[in-house]
Amino acid sequence: MPPAAQALQVEQHDDYFCCRFQAMASPCEILIETADRQLAGQLGQLARDEAVRIEHKFSRYRDDNIVHQINHSHGTMVEVDDETADLLDYAGFCYELSEGLFDISSGVLGQAWRFDGHTAVPDSASIKQLLCYIGWDKVNWSRPWLALNDGMQIDLGGIGKEYAVDRVAGLVQQQTDCSVLINFGGDLYSSRARQTGKGWHIGIEQPEYTQSNKPMLANKLLEISSGGLATSGDARRHIIKDGQRYGHILNPLTGWPVVGAPCSVSVAAASCTEAGILATLAMLQGEQAEAFLDTQQVPYWVVR
């Protein structure tokens, strides 16, 4: 089935064009510092096509892609293409680097935890059971062949959006030298400083209950000239039980939400993908998020 066409809106602003579309369950936009409507439209289309391609290829909510094939392989070997293999290599590397905290096989925990604000904390027995199906070390990965134990699943949602931002950035930069900002639901990348010598302005949302008195300053304002920026965390997704607030960041080693995790972590790095991994790993450090980021020596913004 061909991908359903996603509407692309092109708007002209003072000194740039903004192209918007919906993909990967997020509002996506690409800002292009040009007065050339045709160029802007082309780049917008390019961005949308690539975002939609990546979503279709790696979404675990579809039944016609490689992820579906892997997740329904019941222990048999699956041969994957180069791009998928590159992502699996990368995910495996991040698993090693983070000593198991970043794990693309941890998605099955979603069967136990639902972060819709309702008081439903699963019992430890069911979580323990799920842990048998989690762990990249249990996977048989020998490029290009992958075999998962029956019952295991992979989910590339933790890097897919950031990867799409960087892929689009690569494609766009082959077409133009203009300053371009790619923003997929808050994960973003700027190709270069704008002609004024300044960057693009980005707001970081703060937890909403603090907003009642100072609605605007509650949003931090960042200026990004070049490189990637990714945010992990969502103040709106949580469970409260016995006065304890459970955030939606789950530790794949324990199956439980991380205690003391910030509301959100934003990190700037050379690419959006790298920024996303660092932001996720910082969330997983809980109370130690800032200390971890200080060690990495990256620009970061933590909202608690």
Place this chain on the structure above:
Amino acid sequence: MQLNKSKSIRQLLTAATSTLLAGTAQHVMAEEKIPWQVDSAFLYYAEKDRVTVLEPVAAVRKDLGDDEFIGVRLVFDSMSGASPNGAIPTDTAQTFTTPSGNSTFTTPAGETPLDDSYQDVRAALSGEWETPLDEHLKTVIGANYSTERDYSSVGLSANLAWDLNKRNTTLTTGISMSHDQVSAVGYIPVGLTAVPTQSGVQKSLQSMEESKDIKELLFGITQVIDPKTLLQFNITLADEQGYLTDPYKILSVLDNNGQLRANDPYIYEKRPDSRRRQAVYLKANHQFNTDVVQASYRYYQDDWGISSHTLNLHYRYELVGGRHYLQPHVRYYIQDKADFYHYSLQDNNIPTYASADYRLGDMSTTTLGLKYGLVLGEFHEFGARLESMKQQAEGDAPFPDNTAIIFQLNYSFLY
């Protein structure tokens, strides 16, 4: 524990990411912009047949980083129109001198006397500085000055806020002081002496200028109940000393037949020269999925005998798209009068203190309003608010209703 926090993984990660992306990555340049927040507003307040106020407001607030802020606010008020002078309506026309004593005006029979020489421009400037003292303690220092033709005020305030319990509880304490200078047109009359009924007749003067001092203490607690619910409780205690009378307000004095007495039918009001007041305030904020409800209650009491209850309810209703909202507002205020409030006085029975200012009487105020807010882009916000207010007598003081329309436009942006 798992990831040794003293170990940097960044170089390894950068190299691996660069392999994945085949070299898209580049030098990172991102920084936090620390903008000015600019708020501007224009308020129009019009009482039916009485006072009209035009009020432009401009405020800027600057984030200095590390949770330090400074802010400056400038307000202008332009007031014009008529205000009840305190005398009661009678069966015959009444003539009054204006406060300057240079002219007279006549109120037709059966109408509430309104002094329409009420006209003034006020300018107010205030500033504040907010700075953390340590991780859990911050202070806000403020100063304000306002001036108009017959009044000026200068004030200082200091507040401390202490975060406890993982910032779920905040204790606040504050002190503020102000010194006000009252210098009426036509000078300050002696309280309870006769109001001249003809222009050119001199009133008994107390002084050219009087002053009052106000000290206020505040204690508060703010508690996060859950991430969507906030409770706030405040107590304020205040002490006012000095000239608390309104030099323009008068009372009618009636004879035994219920008619204005023949000699000196009006006298100037006089209030005590001190007042102690207390108030408690409780506010709850709750956010539903996107809508926000805010309810508050205030109880006020002072040693003049006034007590009041205020109920306030706002509901912010998010419209489709999340970029604009409607906010209905209901406010109800009811007050028990001051001990020395009198609609009018009896000849030969003049008390030590007396005022016929309806704002000290048994009264209630009901306000209904609607605000529309529109978020324009990420850093611009526009709002329009329309409210109608009705003040009316409670109990037996038969002063007439006062109704007003309030319209406000506001625009805020980050610069």
